[in-house]
Amino acid sequence: SRLPGTNLGIKFAVLSVVEESKTLTLKTKQVNPIESEVSVLGEMLDYAEEVLNPSLVLLDRGFYSVEAIGELKSRSMGFTMPAKKTNPVKKTCKKFKKGEAPPEIGYTVSGAKGEEDVRLLLTEKETENGTEIHPFITNLEITPEEASENYSWRWRIETNIRELEKFKPQTTSQSMELRRLYFLFSVTLYNLWIITRNGSEHPRAREFKEWLEFELLAFKVLEEYMAEPPPPHTPA
Structure with missing residues (x-):
C-alpha cells in the first residue's frame, strides 16, 4: 500500500x-523493510501450526529462496510455489517446449547460504x-x-486480497498507524463477510456493506434513544 505522492508504503504478509x-485470513503481519522473508515465513508457519495442521503450503514467488525452502523442509511441510525464471530455469523451459526435456526433473536451488534439492x-x-x-517447485x-x-487455490487468495480493498476505508493520510489500522479493519x-456467506454467493460485498451500514445506523439510533433521560414522573 503506497502513500500517494511519496515513496513510502506499507507491506503486509x-x-x-x-x-x-x-477463504479466510488467519493472520497479517506488517513487514519491516529490513526483515528477511524467512523470518516472516517462520512466524506465519508457527501460527499456522498452532491453529491448524496445514496439508499443503502454497507460496508466491517472493519466498523462492534457499532459506525459505530450508525452513519449509525442516518442518516436513509439503509446499508448492512458482519457480523464479532464472537462467537455468529458462533454459529448461525452452528445452521442454521443444520436447527436449521431461516435465518433471530433480532440481537444485542455489543461493549464498547453500543449496536445496526440490522437484x-x-x-x-x-x-x-x-x-x-x-x-513450479515442490x-x-x-x-x-x-x-x-x-496452485489454482492460491489464485483464490489473490482474488480475496483484492476483495479486502472493498472493505478498506479510503484515506489520504500519510499516518502509517492509521493506514495499518484501516488494513486490519478491512481484514x-x-x-x-465470508463467515456470513457460509459458502453461498450472497450477500455480495456491496450487499453486505449496505446491511452493515444499516445495522450500525440502527445501533446508533438505539444508543441515542437509550441515552435520552426518562420522562419526568407524574404523581397519580
Whole structure:
C-alpha cells in the first residue's frame, strides 16, 4: 500500500486458509523493510501450526529462496510455489517446449547460504500469445498437472486480497498507524463477510456493506434513544 505522492508504503504478509467454499485470513503481519522473508515465513508457519495442521503450503514467488525452502523442509511441510525464471530455469523451459526435456526433473536451488534439492515441474498453458510454460517447485511426489491444479487455490487468495480493498476505508493520510489500522479493519470485515456467506454467493460485498451500514445506523439510533433521560414522573 503506497502513500500517494511519496515513496513510502506499507507491506503486509498475509496467511490465509483455503477450503472448498471459503477463504479466510488467519493472520497479517506488517513487514519491516529490513526483515528477511524467512523470518516472516517462520512466524506465519508457527501460527499456522498452532491453529491448524496445514496439508499443503502454497507460496508466491517472493519466498523462492534457499532459506525459505530450508525452513519449509525442516518442518516436513509439503509446499508448492512458482519457480523464479532464472537462467537455468529458462533454459529448461525452452528445452521442454521443444520436447527436449521431461516435465518433471530433480532440481537444485542455489543461493549464498547453500543449496536445496526440490522437484521442478513444468506445465503448459495456452494463452492469446501462444503456449506458455509455467514452472513450479515442490517437495511433493505429485505430477505437474496436480501442482498446477493445487496452485489454482492460491489464485483464490489473490482474488480475496483484492476483495479486502472493498472493505478498506479510503484515506489520504500519510499516518502509517492509521493506514495499518484501516488494513486490519478491512481484514476483520472481510472475514465477517465470508463467515456470513457460509459458502453461498450472497450477500455480495456491496450487499453486505449496505446491511452493515444499516445495522450500525440502527445501533446508533438505539444508543441515542437509550441515552435520552426518562420522562419526568407524574404523581397519580
